[in-house]
Amino acid sequence: VKIASSYIRKSFKKIAYFQEGNPQVGNINDIVRCFKSGDLIIVNDSATAPMSLEARDRFNNSLELRLLRTNELSNSFLAVAFVGGSWKVPTENRKIIDPMHLGERLHIGEQVFSVRKFGPTTFKLCAVDGPEFMSTEIYRAGRMIQYSYMDDEVPLWASQSIFASRPWSSEAPSAAFAFSWNLIFQLIANGVNFASITHGAGLSSIGHVEIDEILPLTEVSMVTSETLSLIEQTRMSGGRVIGIGTSVVRAVEAAKQLNIKGMLTNQPFENSLRISSKHRIDQFDGILTGLHQEGESHFELLNAFASSHKIEALLAEASLSGCLTHEFGDFMLLLKD
């Protein structure tokens, strides 16, 4: 399946799905037919923040910092620093600076940060002063983290879904790009309900072995008890629950585990749940997601919904129909048998 290299779609988005057991590809709006009154769609309402920042070290070298994770409470973040090259160069071909060579201070715009080594190539940055940095300065100074396979630089607005609110993600929860207002209204008119969770999707890879081993880092999720009860009510009344994207499934499955232990509050929680093919997903009947292929980090989670064989058949059909993959590509809908 080819990669989508433009964030502007000149034609309708497509979706691959099974109809009476046969893989087929249609216009994204065709999925209205796959849902029925009483079904519940759960989306990730996280916005995507501009986590690429230009910084200067003590020698006045220009660096590109990519924030792996931010921490609002301690006003600090984990980062890696690239020197030389632009976003058009694949990250595996770019040089990452050892934090020991950065010195003790980094300048980002007007702000000064102290550098603390975290791992061999990662470091923690703490604001020296200016407690407002996290939310305001990232938006003032940052740009979206770019993908080298894109034709043009992706602007902030193009990385937000219709539902985007809390700016927790470094990478867009892109399954939600499937939804236009037109599609939402058609679904509502058919009696389909919507609910949301928030999950901050971090970087899943950066192209360097040492760093990719620790990625993705623990991510932050928030699932309210209201959303969990909506899921329960939907299933009790015979409706189906469909997650929009792998982040939604991870967040809800983790929240359910916390809830069983009586530890779920309506607050953000650290989510380190990994879902493999062996995981028994019991909160969802299906998932709408991007065209993830074998070997990608999200593929294993999809195996919890359908066999590799079935997914491969869907991907083959998608490829034949000219579907595109990655952030700005097309979609697939997997419903459990």
Next chain:
Amino acid sequence: LEAAIQTNLLGPFRLIKAVAGAMFLAGGGDIVNISSDAAKTPYPNWGAYSVSKAALDMLTEIMALESEAAGLRFLRLDQGEMDTTLHEQALPDTEKSTLNQPQDVAKAFIDFLVKRETRNRHINLVFDRAFGLKEAL
């Protein structure tokens, strides 16, 4: 004219687009666009401002129609001439006693929002010193 369109039309348009999805997920809500008498009545030398506010009024009406299913309610507020710094700069010779006080308008408006008397999806509100806040056609 471009600056007026940026501020009074594109700004609200982009802000509404940014928040509408989250408001829909939260079960709906009210979006209030601040309009003006100048959106409906032509005043010489107020072209850029009037055109931008007239466009905002139409945007409000269209979005009210489009987003009914999302549970959003759109309000257009014409608060009349108010005793503000901006008014002082624009029309320094105005007799102050003829101007509406911002706190009076704000209070009437909040009372209206809290009461939620009307079920219309598009609401046109005009503040008048004699009659207070009224729903207009």
